[in-house]
Amino acid sequence: MPLLQVEHMTHFFGGLRAVHDYNLSIEQGQIRGLIGPNGAGKSTIFNLITGVYRPSEGKVTFRGESIVGLPSHEIAALGMGRTFQNLRLWRHMSVLDHVKMSQYSQIDYGLIGAFFGTKRRNQQEKENTEKALQLLDLVGIRHLADSMVTNLPYGVQRRVEMARALAINPKLLLLDEPTAGMNPDELMDLMQVIRQVHNTFGLSIFLIEHRMKFVMELCERIQTLVFGEVIAEGTPKEIQNNPKVIEAYLGKEVET
């Protein structure tokens, strides 16, 4: 059974058909890519899968459960972590709190614990802090744990998003243009991080990217979306040489 299965998903924004008859099946431990011109509907697909929008038509199954219509946070708690194309951090919270927050669904001390500060609560908060610090270590920003996110450089903010997404114990990680705003050097770093989390946690990863070097090196299979429809799917090699993809998306000369 695939980890995530999307069948015949279609979505309209008013009269605009943003996604049409989209299918996807991701196995445990795969890294998959989604590319396509701007406005093709890639981010929309992420939003549909994660429950931000509800698809007009289609089925989405995650870990054997149908998740269409579930609220975002329940889908996330099932093990689907994501990052956002335009950063969506919590302005007034520290880096550490960001990562702790994502463990919300794992908390079970309840309101009594929250109001009265029971032993159980203190225990759990402590454990959560430790786990959060480990994750920050993993993405290399432990030393910034107490800083507020607003003043951090863009690249660091991206890492916070990554650590935050990892804290929900994901089985599947959705990354929307994780390299945007990074220079090639940092891009290599990030690739390293992604490989590492992939290996450590055995996660599946599904990512949207415009930086071809990144996609081609990381992904096992890639889909190309144009006007909401998949025009090609295959290994990086196949995609790179697919004339339709070159015409609609890559162009002749590919820069990283």
Add this chain to the structure above:
Amino acid sequence: MGYFLQNIVNALQWGSFYALVAIGYSMVYGVLMLFNFAHGDVFMVGAYIGFFTASGLMALAAMGSIAIPGWLILILTLIIAMFLNSFVGMAVERIGYRPLRDAPRASAAITGLMIGIILETGNLALLGAQRRAFPPLIPPTVYKVGGVYITNQKIVIIVVALALTLALHQFVQHTKWGMAMRAMAYDFLVVPLMGIPINTIAALTFALGSALAAAAGVLYGVAYPVLGPYMGIIIGWKAFVAAILGGRGSILGAASAGFLLGFIEIFVTMIFPSTMRDFIAYTIILLILTFLPNGFFGEPYSAKLRL
């Protein structure tokens, strides 16, 4: 039937005031995304300016050789009060809002509230505790049309309210100044990058909003000729309700919500025991917003944020 029609006329007049104050509110709200809680009191100041202007003009007319007719005094009063009050608005912007431009909106709301209190108490301290009687610029003539009593005042008020609403709507939607105002509501930090002077736009917005408040104040003085320092509070808060019920920054929305509020209040009084008016009227509003979570013409809360 006459009873019903009479109440429609009543509601139209009452709604006109909510509408006029609400669009002034909505101007500032729509542009700077700020609650201008001083607006009700700016309205009060407008009414007072109107009072002094009108009294002065009437005194002039009384002693001078030239006979100025009442309607001319009204027009002059409207123009002068609108003009002068726009400076009050600009001063409010300068003192209470410009320094807080990148503060949380709620903080600016508090300064607005405080400026309002200063205007009220300032009035009380300077002009004393007595109420003022607005001079009768157009002596009321009562017409009886098929069991419905209408006065010339009512007609003037409703017509002016509608005209100002439409004019302002045109301005905000279709001129580049209007666009700049709306842009500023969204992200004022980049507005200068378009070569737009933000301080000018902000001042202009407050000036326009306050001019409208003055118009409302003068007409209010004509219809309800008792002025006091606290006259702006209730109408200000209710206009706040209307401005947002109409949808953020939408002039037509604010105006229609203003009229709607007038209609709700009048008709609730007509149908239910009048003691229950606020209870029922606000329950209706609460229900409207529960089912139309973005007001009438508004964008959803998160329109600004994109995934």
Add this chain to the structure above:
Amino acid sequence: SGGGAKVIKVGINAPLTGSIPKVGEGTKYSAQMWLADINKAGGLQVGNKKYKVELVIEDNESKADSAVKANTKMITQDNVLVIIGPQSSKQAVPAGEVANNYKTPMISPWSTNPKTTLNRPWVFRGCFLDPFQGPVIANFVTNQFGFTKAAVLYDIASDYPKGLAEYFKKAWEKLHGAGSVVAYESFTHGDTDFSAQLTAINKSGAQFLFTPQYYSEVALIVKQAHQLGWNKPIVGSDSWGSAELIKLCGSDCYGDYFSTHYAAAGAKGATKAFIDRYNAKYGYVPDDVAALTWDSLNIAKTAIQNCGKLTGKIATDRKCVRDAMANIKNFDGITGKMTFNESGDPSKCAVIVKISDKGEFKFFKQVCPTK
């Protein structure tokens, strides 16, 4: 405390800011005039000693909790001997509780709510009560015009109009049977548009309108009523009795009636003297609040003097003043003769005033409580 009582402190608890600043102003002016008189006499003669008198004026912002704070402060901090105020029942009811608890005599000049003095031996008032005024008006209208159908318009959120409207309704229905109040409409504090209520009143077939509102609202109600085609009598209560009424209402109010504590136009003797002095000093004819405050202050003064001597122990002196106050008989005030009953309320006559077509408040009739 107070090191042997060289000064007598009198507390004034008044709404200087808030929604009825004019009431506060009248209170304050009256008190200052009163103090000026005492100062001119070189102090207040008690027994064989002259005391300097100080006013402690506290603003209650027209809020209940502020009035309580002000009373507590004046009693426990400033050690006032007696308190005048608060004026509105909204503040006088809770503030009276404080005065009573601290055993400090207090007179509210203007609060007509029975609760203010009820079961509070230390609290007095300077005016008649709503349960008295309501029937006075009902009887007057019945006798004068022979009407049987009444309409009432009142502010539901304010204590005074609401109470009076209820007492009037009760009295009217007692006279003319249930349902004889054909329209009983209300609005909320701060409203200025009464068109819907007045339209309903118009339709109800009432023969007159009773509206126990403050003068500023009266002007609006009366004008709007006329604009909606109403041309029957409108009757009011003591809250109409301000010189401002005519300024605001103009000829629309001519010919209407209201009950009140005193009639300024055509007043005689001490009343006239007071009015003239006040007018000369502050430039307008004093409202009933000012007159009642004046009377209350003088009751306090009489009580202090009747006490005979001040010990300097504030608790003893307060007790003495209270007892003296309770024992005052036939105090001759500018708003009428007063004797307190056991709950601290004076039995006073009401005056019916007609607004003349020059806008003066003309004495029309006096109605006294039946013994």
Add this chain to the structure above:
Amino acid sequence: MEATSSVPTKRNAFNAWLSKQWMPYRQVSLLGWLLGSLVAVLLETFIGTSLAWALGMSDVPALFGFVVMLKQPELLPSIILYLLLIYFIPIAIVVRLTKSIANKIAGLLFRYPLWITALFHIVLLYAVIDVWAVMNDYRVLLAKLMMIAIITTLSLNVVNGYMGEFSCSHPGFLAVGAYTASIIMVLFFVNDKVMGPALLPPALGPFFFPIVLILGGVVAAFSALIVAIPSFHTRGDYLAIISLAFMFIIKSLIENLQVFGGARGFMGQPNLASLPVVFVWTIIAIWTINNFVRSTLGKAMNAVRDDETAADAMTVNTRNTKMTAFLFAAFWAGIAGGLFAHVMRYVNPGSFGIKKLAEVLAMVYFGGLNSVVGSIVGAIGFNFLSEMLRPLEILKWVIIPVLLILVMIFRPTGLIAFKDFDPEELLRPKNQTEEEV
């Protein structure tokens, strides 16, 4: 822009001198300060009155002389002298003398669970307040109202600060709590003309009072559903209107309930809200609210405020969070209302209108958003200011707004905003902490 740097001016020299003088006090633990204050207030109890007379004042200055200062400026030197003799000098001496011992005790206490230290400090704090207030009842009343204001402000900060809504419904919650508690108390424990004889022996009143207050809080929390449920679908300005409507509805409802006095108000509440009672409730409020906002469940409010979609995507149950925030805040507002009613022993719907709203909003934003300490400072500061300036009458309502505007301009989120309140930090001994603990 950068602060103009370090040419040693006179002002800088003065600042340096000042901070040098202040140095020793840096190491004074809270315990030390409390001890010092206790000595000062005791001193005032014993010699305050006589000293005041000696200095030409008629009585002990109730609010540290601020009120007197405005009424009789000529007394200014006396007041300063009084403050120095009763407060500043004794506190300074005691604090310095007991510095090391207080730190030792604090360190010793710190070895036990935190609640023991906390309790110790709280008892001491109460002693200070009690001794201070008992001097005269005006102080008692002010202290009570200030503490109630603290509860109110804190609870509003939960919604407006921590969750970032502009809720206007708080006067409504206060009213619900006030009326519920009053009605139950009067019905059950007071022989009253309106509600008839007490259903239970009035002597039981004090024991049931806490339960009744909680009931009031619970009813207020229930009424908060009216605002909380729409908040699932709408936020920001629209919710502000919903909450405002709620406030109007509650006020109108009470005005129409003749049984409870309507506009005339409701009185006869038993005299149960004594200083210690109000104090204990205030401490509980601060404690639970602070616990809540520091837990991950509470911080979820911040996540909802800063970016709801992101919060949702990170497993935060946004509905639960909003619901909890509104209900919890309303609960405490209800308690505050109940206490208020029993302090005033009279409530009327007019006390819960726009004026009240403006006042609580001002306290929250003045003190500081998203901060427990801020709310405490805001409530105390605002009440103090408003009492202190009372002699100015009308001008008071010009000066207070001007001050608030200045605060907003220079500290747009309030005096102390976005700060975690860590009791451990506060109670810790202040000398070279590492060795001691």
Add this chain to the structure above:
Amino acid sequence: MLLSVENLQVSYGKIKALHGINFHIDEGEIVCIIGANGAGKSTTLRAISRMVPASPGSKMTYAGKDLLEYSADKVVSQLGISHVPEGRRLFGNLTVMENLILSAFARKDKKAIDRDIERVFGIFPRLEERKRQKAGTLSGGEQQMLAVGRAFVSARKLMLLDEPSMGLAPLLMLSVFDALKAINQEGTTILLVEQNARMALKFSQRGYVIETGNIVMEGKSEDLLNNPDVKKAYLGA
């Protein structure tokens, strides 16, 4: 020399973001600034367009005029410097068309404005399709097109571009850079900030490398492209 910057210092509160940098741009040039995250690239552009205040001691001259005497809006309306800010910063509540019209706020030449808007639509046909859509609902890349489009329409003697390629599909990225080149040939000077250092260096004539608020290297773009240090640090070699 069109723009010369001397000893430019900028601080955000206590954080000093620029420690006194010097550089210049000649008329008609394309100059790029590259550097790591947080190096201060965007801050440099913001300082030029007067969005952030420069600390005392900084000097900026533009066409012989003291830039520091102009406010942010006058820099655009009187000096003709346009700025595509980081993160697009569109007016999400206005339509695409309104965004474009607004960017010509300070211009009076109605005809020329229309022509420029047409031209933007020529480069980005997608925008013309979405003329009436609210900018806030455009896809990330579409937003980027509009952000660049706005700069075309507003004054353009000097164009400051902050990461114009961010989030653009490869094909589109090429067309944007082609368009920029064309504009440059028509006389617009361009100062480009890019993460995609290789792209930026290929496109520009000269480049500066900025590191934690200091310029550490400058030179002809080709030379930088071949410089081993640059290669190692910024080209991901």
